[in-house]
Amino acid sequence: MNSSLIGKIEKARRYEHELDRIHFHKADIEFRGEHDNYVITLDGSNWHCSCHTFATGFDTCSHIMALQRIMHDMVEENARYQHESPNVVEVS
């Protein structure tokens, strides 16, 4: 194998663990919920979900909150906690 390609592969393996290098500006995500599949979109710092909870005016839902945790280092700072109530108790 070409030695420069080996170097690229090694770099990719390092990048894989450095998630703050990756920044999502936009994303369309399908989420398999417990009752249905939902489409979540991220546009800058704005989240939207096709689920019932989001539509009823909460402006957030379990799907968005899960993605905010998973993608935390890879989205804009304003998108990390958007809509999440500061009164929500941290559960781990």
Ligand SMILES: [Zn+2]
């Ligand atoms: Zn949802």
